[in-house]
Amino acid sequence: MAATEATLAGTKTYNAATEHAGMSLVDRYRAVRAFTERLTDGLAPEDMVVQSMPDVSPTKWHLAHTSWFFERFVLMEHLPGYRPLEKTYLYLFNSYYQQAGERHCRDQRGYISRPTVAQVMEYRRHVDESMVRLLESIDGEPESSLSRLVTLGLHHEQQHQELMLTDIKHVFSVNPLRPVYRGEASVNESMGTRPMEWVSFEAGVYAIGHDGPDFAYDNEEPRHRQFVEAFQLADRLVTNGEYLEFMEDGGYRRPELWLSLGWDAVQTRGWMEPFYWERRDDAWMMFTLSGMRPVRLDEPVCHLSYFEADAFARWAGARLPTEAEWEVAAAGVTIGGNFVDDGRLHPAVAPAEPGLRQLYGDVWEWTSSAYAPYPGFRTAPGAVGEYNGKFMCNQYVLRGGSCATSRSHIRPTYRNFFPADATWQFTGVRLARGVEHGSAR
Amino acid sequence: MAATEATLAGTKTYNAATEHAGMSLVDRYRAVRAFTERLTDGLAPEDMVVQSMPDVSPTKWHLAHTSWFFERFVLMEHLPGYRPLEKTYLYLFNSYYQQAGERHCRDQRGYISRPTVAQVMEYRRHVDESMVRLLESIDGEPESSLSRLVTLGLHHEQQHQELMLTDIKHVFSVNPLRPVYRGEASVNESMGTRPMEWVSFEAGVYAIGHDGPDFAYDNEEPRHRQFVEAFQLADRLVTNGEYLEFMEDGGYRRPELWLSLGWDAVQTRGWMEPFYWERRDDAWMMFTLSGMRPVRLDEPVCHLSYFEADAFARWAGARLPTEAEWEVAAAGVTIGGNFVDDGRLHPAVAPAEPGLRQLYGDVWEWTSSAYAPYPGFRTAPGAVGEYNGKFMCNQYVLRGGSCATSRSHIRPTYRNFFPADATWQFTGVRLARGVEHGSAR
Amino acid sequence: MAATEATLAGTKTYNAATEHAGMSLVDRYRAVRAFTERLTDGLAPEDMVVQSMPDVSPTKWHLAHTSWFFERFVLMEHLPGYRPLEKTYLYLFNSYYQQAGERHCRDQRGYISRPTVAQVMEYRRHVDESMVRLLESIDGEPESSLSRLVTLGLHHEQQHQELMLTDIKHVFSVNPLRPVYRGEASVNESMGTRPMEWVSFEAGVYAIGHDGPDFAYDNEEPRHRQFVEAFQLADRLVTNGEYLEFMEDGGYRRPELWLSLGWDAVQTRGWMEPFYWERRDDAWMMFTLSGMRPVRLDEPVCHLSYFEADAFARWAGARLPTEAEWEVAAAGVTIGGNFVDDGRLHPAVAPAEPGLRQLYGDVWEWTSSAYAPYPGFRTAPGAVGEYNGKFMCNQYVLRGGSCATSRSHIRPTYRNFFPADATWQFTGVRLARGVEHGSAR
Amino acid sequence: MAATEATLAGTKTYNAATEHAGMSLVDRYRAVRAFTERLTDGLAPEDMVVQSMPDVSPTKWHLAHTSWFFERFVLMEHLPGYRPLEKTYLYLFNSYYQQAGERHCRDQRGYISRPTVAQVMEYRRHVDESMVRLLESIDGEPESSLSRLVTLGLHHEQQHQELMLTDIKHVFSVNPLRPVYRGEASVNESMGTRPMEWVSFEAGVYAIGHDGPDFAYDNEEPRHRQFVEAFQLADRLVTNGEYLEFMEDGGYRRPELWLSLGWDAVQTRGWMEPFYWERRDDAWMMFTLSGMRPVRLDEPVCHLSYFEADAFARWAGARLPTEAEWEVAAAGVTIGGNFVDDGRLHPAVAPAEPGLRQLYGDVWEWTSSAYAPYPGFRTAPGAVGEYNGKFMCNQYVLRGGSCATSRSHIRPTYRNFFPADATWQFTGVRLARGVEHGSAR
Incomplete structure (x- = not known):
């Protein structure tokens, strides 16, 4: 496993997907598909079958479903004479595409032992052969609806790469043996974190959303105008140490800090600390993809629900940013940070230099914006x-x-979304506040 | 019961609450409180005990809780020497105010037979006496935090008046005897409805939200700027006839028309028609506060969930308006329409004259806006x-x-809110569309 | 209410049903029906609507269902020209008779406000008039299938009289106001209870079950032979004091004392004491039909589930009797004890004299016998x-x-039955043990 | 897999456990443990992880739990210096023994990927080494509490062998690929089944239960007297063909044939045919351990719940036997029939010769007897x-x-038990009737 670690740490040498921009489509296809399989290094077949809660899918299912996506939407539609390897897979590995036919119940994915991992890998080979043949046949051609569909499939697969990591983390966490997925990556030794500072932005009409030829999901379009009142954004993520202050100040026992549904969740699920934290002999420990280890105060707090992020912000006299505010701030920032490519698989301490940091990587930042269509939003025709x-x-x-996202997968306009009670993703908090009435809110 | 009908139809003669603007606070108090009790005319004590689903509260509970609001937040805080009639009521009739102490479980309100209706009326008398004494003592004084609190209490009570109607409608609907609450009010005989037309609005930065000295809830503030892209709004509400076309076109069987959670609701609850509709011998009937009667094609469709409203709009090639769009459109419209004051207790056919109609009254109009704080939103201190x-x-x-709202209760900036699956309120649809790309969407 | 008490205490003067043996059928009908209505003295209409859990039925429903029984099975079948008062009642007030047509959901009885109590009393009058007419027309005739059916209906109504009491007790218990149904009846002042002693019975083949012309339910027949090994039976019921010893010895915390399903119930429902007991300021209180009062150590323990009765017996080094053992012991005992006729509505301290006591009245005694058909058991034809x-x-x-059963309703062969987790009935424990191996088990 | 088949068919050559009587304890230990592992032939690691419903346990769990039983109750108590391989296993593989410490939730066994199958096999080796050493050290010694405990462990393991088969059958059945566990065993070609005939037994006091030096579970003791009325027993099991007549006569649509809880199950679970049956193109198919195949009319009906068995018997004008009746009938019958040793893994057509047949093997026969302690029953001290x-x-x-039970595991006094709604075991029906009143009932 040490070897694997080394490889993951020296990621740029093998995750060619990072260099998408200059690569041919077929090479990008190969790179993304290969990286998916690298993520199973060190997993036993038994690990890849388990669905530890309805939100989690078995590794084996991710491996198959990402292939199904290419088979169903690309090969069956665009490769004459293509024959599915096994008709039942069309049913078993459809996730939620109503227009692509009937599908297996999501919460019963863990009941399916066959196809085995080996058979799923055969399925991947079967799809890969046809895909590579198809992609080679169009190599050099200008962008087309087909090439855009394949690119969508690659981004789809990158999303599932992230889910493979968050899902196996959950599977291992419910096992009293607490298995280790990866030996611990090197930790950046820090001298502590700089105090949080506010970065100011002016009111105005801003252009929000994606435009132009590069790939983006339909939900990032169309680019449109939004008026944003003046606001301030924290220059870094909230840390475990700051979150502990909230806890020690009775954060989980004070209903006035919580949304009503959030307080219900606290009560009915017995939330008293972030997901994956555990109290052992007067010390806070956390479960990571490298197993159990102590909570480090200067790392970004992670695996928070929206409810917890919102309650923390209220306690701190601030609020969560809207997605428009976040995008305004991100407009001038170069993409960089702690991604899956870095092999750490855990959020990292903020860099020491001042300024707006950690916008990308580490943890997904909850915004206060409900996931809604942009003005003029249109879905693609058909099942996709x-x-x-x-x-x-x-x-x-x-x-x-x-830290589980590929660097080549993210954009300033990228909109991820989860329900307010989700905690098994790498999710954290950046604070915001208005400047209205001359005060901080 | 005929007498009651007559009175309700000739509403302006008795619902003095309509004339709020020119009335003293104590007179407004008396008028609102009296109207609450008028709503119980014709109900037996047995009717007032039942909670037919968790969202519904017994009439008796509404009568008591609205009194509790004044007792707990006004009398106990501002009337020296005030003694609660019965300490247990403080527990029984708190709805959800965490900071006002422990409270009885919401979904067990129907288990509570005592206090009886007569005892609850005693409780109202007890509170009224002290309230009138207090309000008379401040009569003529300028507005104060106390008078604002009382005004809040009156608006609170008006909201519960509406709930009393929607809740007793539900209680009666689950009874196979299908009791009648009010004999049928006069129906405006119409010659059919004019075809729907679009009203256009220009893009721009608009001021949204409430400002000024008149009462508004905290969620309507502060007034702030929003950029709204150009849009069009339907000039009237969607009718039963139009909704039937959607149904006959397979609306409830086509997943592509629905949000994912909406389709789940269709499947798990077996939705096949609007709530309160029933198929009897090849004809569509509906349950109303006047009992069962045929569905009339030119009346506004009602008791739709957000999911149904959204699916209908998608089917119609349109969408729901945002709340900002609705408010922009409402800015120039005088408040008027079919309110509880009119005694009809059912949505009415659109007026025959052209132009933007039915903005107020008839049915609450679903917007596509998730309920969220306005920039700079602050809650009042304390339990309220x-x-x-x-x-x-x-x-x-x-x-x-x-049609169950008081005319004196509504404003252009008023924000009501319900979960996407709620159907027991008087909720309907007005369509909107963008004008982007030269097309209608 | 004091007057009512007095009447209840001097029961024999008014509960003519006690004297069934010598009465004509029509007089027995009148007496039983009248007693049902006496049980509603002091209840408000609101009290009679509530269903506080699925096992509980509203008082109003009991009043109507017992009338439905006569309407559906007697009048509609045997009185030519009989017209039901209201066809929907046939649906609303059928409990579980599949062959008598569709019926309203049991767990939604509390959602039905109409018919009101007054209308239900009209329904009773309507049924009574026809019943009395029918019964007078056959007065003096020998026993017939019709008279047997009416007798069944009267026993059915007596069962519901008991349920009216246990159900209103539950309804009042969930109300934080803890209403009082009856002012406290006179308590027999005792000098404490005699220590429990064992009464021995010999092994042998015994005749079990009912035979002969008197009324019995079908489940008590046919009389048949059972071999019963030698056994001993406790001479009185287990007391609150004895049960407290079990509690103080960790009874609710020791899984080895419990059936597996019983231990599940303890865990999931948080059972720590008998139902209706409450700890207040270091003292054990209990809810009774006379309101809250201290637990008296020498009264029989009551409202135990089978699981608790069984665990207590195991802790005590004994076991529960089989129903055959109980019937063998009861064969020679005259029926007598603390019944509803006595108006106490609560189990009483055991009489001071020695010998087998409290076999009848006070509390239903759990046996270890699963409810099963006797050899040769046949059900009556048709819905009954x-x-x-x-x-x-x-x-x-x-x-x-x-203590909630009518004296005229009980027999040595009478078989009542409830699921193992039921606690809202007046249920208690009498211990038994074998004499095998020369020891006590 | 063909080879395995052959071996299973020629079973007596390898399942030495069949010959228990003459074998030393250590040899019996080896034989039983080896047979457990033979049952995993042809299973992939993925198959052994899945828990397809709460009643089902993963194969891997059965392999581990049976080892845990020996580790926990034999080695840790009786082998000085024994060290558990891994302390967490003591928690993970305890099934329900409260007195053996905390345990993992039963319904989450399918969430546990580690230990892997290979690690579980290591665990078995670890336990086997110590067990064989211990057993060799006492070889030749007279029976002792230790040898009795080991014998209990072997019978325990044989029970889990049966569960491994019924559980993997369920796991495969929920997979749309419908995997095959074993290629189809040879089917006894029959000329159809003889019509069912009744065998009569006389009334009398019979001795029921186990006595003597051979192994039996505690629930079979003590041997005691029961009076059994005269009865008749069917000479063979009910067939699929006979059950189809019940279905075609509306068996699943007639509430009067069902117990109340049974009818609830029919309604809420949509039962319309036996478990594992499926309608395909007008033909009845069934899922077996050899995959899908047509329903054969002369095979015993299988996978019935108690509710279905009881309803069928009522429809047939008969009833289920009591367990005492079954044992009376079995007293004179030599053990023989279609067991797991025969490798068929499916119930077989009744032998052609007349007389009481199929008492053993094929399917477990539901009796009408609730599972209860015999008079004088005592549990063993401690966790076992x-x-x-x-x-x-x-x-x-x-x-x-x-057909999934080992021949060496069964006895005339053996009492298996399941809840009334269980269907995933090999369960079927033999009819009985009384001879009372000169008629057949």
Whole structure:
């Protein structure tokens, strides 16, 4: 496993997907597909079967479903004579595409032992062969609806790479043996974190959303105007140490700090600390992909629900940013940070230099914006149109990517979304406040 | 009961609450309190005990809780020497105010037979006596935090008046005897409805929200700027006839028309028609506060969930308006329409004259806006601060009031809110569309 | 209310039903029906609507259902020209008779405000008039299938009289105001209870079950032979004091004392004391039909589930009797004890004289016998055949009647039955043990 | 897999456990443990992880739990210096023994990927080494509490062998690929089944239960007297063909045939045919351990719940036997039939010769007897005392073993037990009737 670690740490040498911009489509296809399989290094077949809660999917299912996406939407539609390896897979590995036919119940994915991991890998080979053949046949051609569909499939697969990590983390966490997925990556030794500072932005009409030829999901479009009142954004993420102050100040026992549904969640689920934290002999420990280890105060707090992020912000006399505010701030920032490519698989301490930091990577940042269509939003025709739009209800937007996201996958306009009670993703908090009435709010 | 009908139809003669503007606070207090009790005319004590689902509260509970509000927040805080009639009521009739102490479980309100209706009326008398004494003592004084609190209490009571109607409608609807609450009010005989037309609005930065000395809830403030892209709004509400076309076109069987959570609701609850509709011998009937009667095609469709409103709009090639769009449109419209004051207790056919109609009254109009704080929103200090802010999660804003709302209760900036699956309120649809790309969307 | 008390205490003067033996059928009908209505003295209409849990039915429903029984099975079948008062009642007030047509959901009885109490009393009058007419027309005739059916209906109504008491007790118990149903009846002042002693019975083949012309339910027949090994029975019921010793010895915390399903119930429901007991300021209180009062150590313990009765017996080094053992012991005992006729509505301290006491009245005694058909058991043809047989699964037999049972209703062969987790009935424990191996077990 | 088949078919050559009687304890230990592992032939690691419903345990868990039983109760108590391989296993693989410490939640066994199958096999080796050493050290010694404990462990393991088969059958059945566990065993070609005939037994006091030096579970003791009325027993099991007549006569649509809880199950679970049956193109198919195949009319009907068995018997004008009746009938019958040793893993057509047949093997026969302690029943002291007694509530006794039971495991006094709604075991029906009143009932 040490070897694997080394490879993951020296990521740029093997995750060619990072260099998407200059690569041919077929090479990008190969790179993304290979990285998916690298993520299973060190997993036993048994690990890849388990669904430890309805939100989690088995590793084996992710491996198959990402192949199904190419088979169903690319090969069956665009490669004459293509024959599915096994018709039942079309049913088993459809996630939620109503227009792509019937599908297996999401919460019963862990009941399916066959196809085995080996058979799923065969399925991947079967799809890969046809895909590479198809992509080589169009190599050098200008962008087309087909090439855009394949690019969508690659971004889809990158999303599932992130889920493979968050899901296996959950699977291992419910096992009393607390297995280790990766030996601990090197930790950046820090001298502590600089105190948080506010960065100011002016009121005005801003252009929000994606425009131009590069890939983006339909939910990032169209680019449109929004008026944003003057606001301030914290220059870094909230840390475990700051969150502990909230806890020690009775944060989980004071209903006035919480949304009503959030307080219900606190009561019915017995929330008393962030997900994956555990009290052992007077010390706070946390479960990570490297197993159990002490909570480090200067690391970004992680695995918070929207409810906890919101309650913390209220306690701190601030609030969460809107997604427009986040995007305004991100407009001038170069993408960089702690991504899956870095192999750490855990949020890192903020860099020592001042200024707006950690916008990308580390943890997805909860915004106060409900996930909703932009003015003029249109879904793509057909089943792939179900990718985003139909989930625009009772979810909040998160921005910036995490330590489990590929660097090549993220954009300033990228909109991730989860329900307010989700905690198994790498999710954290950046504070915001208005400047209205001459005060901080 | 005929007499009652007559009175309700000739509403202006008795619902003095309509004339709030020119009345003293104590007179407004008397008028609002009296109207609450008028709503119980014709109900038996047995009717007032039942909670037919968790969202519904017994009539008796509404009568008591609105009194509790004055007792707890006004009398106990501002009337020296005030003694609660019965300490247990402080527990029994607190709805959700965490800071006002422990409270009885919401979904067990129907288990409480005592205090009886007569005892609850005694409780109202007890509170009224002290309130009138207090209000008379400050009569003529300028507005104060106390008078603002009382005004809040009156608006609170008006909200519960509306709930008393929607809740007793539900209670009666689950009874196979299908009792009648009010004999049928006169129906405006119409010659059919004019075809829907679009009214256009220009893009620009608009001021949204409430400002000024008149009463408004905290969630309507502060007034702030929003950029609104050009849009069009339907000039009237969607009718039963139009909704039937959606149904006959397979609306409830086509997942591509629905949000994902909406489709779940269709499947798990077996939705096939609007709430309160029933198929009898090849004809559509509906349950109303006047009992069962045929569905009339030119009446506004009612008791739709957000999911149904959204699916209908998608089917119609349109969308729901945002709350900002609705408010922009309402800015120039005089408040008027079919309110509880009119005694009809059911949405009415649109007036025959052209132009933007039915903005107020008839049915609450679903907007596509998730219920969220305005920039700079602040809750009031103390328990009354729990009135609105803590519910800003997983709810949608509705605008305009309904046939169960008091005319004196509604404003252009008024934000009502319910979860996307709620159907027992008087809720309907007005369509909107953008004008981007030269097309209608 | 004091007057009512007096009447209840001097019961024999008014509960003519006690004297069944010598009365004509029509007089017995009048007496039983009148007693049902006496039980509503002091209840407000609001009290009679509430269903505080699925096992509980509203008082109003009991009043109507017992009338439905006569309407549906007697009048509609045997009185030519009989017209039901209201067809919907046939649906609303059918409890579980599949062959008598569709019926309203049991757990939604509390949602039905109409018919009101007054209308239900009209329904009773309507049924009574026809019943009395019918019964007078056959007065003096020999026993017939019709007279047997009416007798069944009277016993059915007596069962519901007991349920009216246990159900209103539950309804009042969940109300924080803890209403009083009856002012406290006179308590027999005792000097404490005699220590429990064992009464021995010999092994042998015994005749078990009912035979002969007197009324019995079908489940008590046919009389048949059972071999019963030698056993001993406690001479009185287990007391609160004895049960407290079990509690203080960790009874609710020791899984080895419990059946597996019983231990599940302890864990999931948080059982720590008998139902209706409450700890207040270091003292044990209990809710009774006379309100809250201290637990008296020498009264029989009551409102135990089968699980608690069984665990207590195991802790005590004994076991519960089988129903055959109970019936063998009861064979020679005259029926007598603390019944509803006595107006106490609560179990009483055991009489001071030695010998087998409290077999009848006070509390239903859990037996270890699963409720099953006797060899050769046959159900009656038609819907009344659903009275008993179809419930012979996952229930335990209880014997002897309670303080809420009519004296004229009980017999040595009477088999009551409830699921193992039921606690809202007046249920208690008498211990038994074998004499095998020369020891006590 | 063909080879495995052959071996399973020629079973007597390798399942030495069959010959228990003449074998030393250590050899019996080796034989039983080896047979457990043979049952995993052809399973992939993925198959052994899945828990397809709460009643089912993963194969991997059975492999580990049976080892835990020896580790926890034999090695840790009786082998000085024994060291558990891994302390967490003591927690993970305890099933329900409260007195053996905390344990992992039963319904979350499918969430545990580690230990992997290979690690579980290591665990088995670790336990086997110590067990064989211990057993060799006492070889030749007379029976002792230790040898009795080991024998209990072997019978325990044989029970789990049966569960491994019924559980993997369920796991495969929920997979749309419908995997095959074993290629189809040879089917006895029959000329159809002889019509069912009744065998008569006389009334009398019979001795029921186990006595003597051979192994039996505590629940089979003590041997005691029961009076059994005269009865008749069907000479063979009910067939699929006979059950189809019940279905075609509306068996699943007629509430009068069902126990009340049974009818609830029919309604809420949508039962319309036996478990594992499926309608495909007008033909009835069934899922077996050899995959999907047509329903054969002369095979015994299988996978019935108690509710279905009881309803069928009522429809047939008969009833289920009591366990005493079954044992009376079995007293004179030599053990023989279709067991797991035969490798068929499916019930077989009744032998052609007349007389009482199929008492053993094929399917467990539901009796009408609730699972209850025999008079004088005592549990063993300590945790193994939890083996049987604590489950004596809401279960029914089944007799005779099935096609998944080892021949060496069954006895005439053997009492198996399951709740009335269980269907995933090999469970079927033999009819009985009384001879009372000169008629057949």
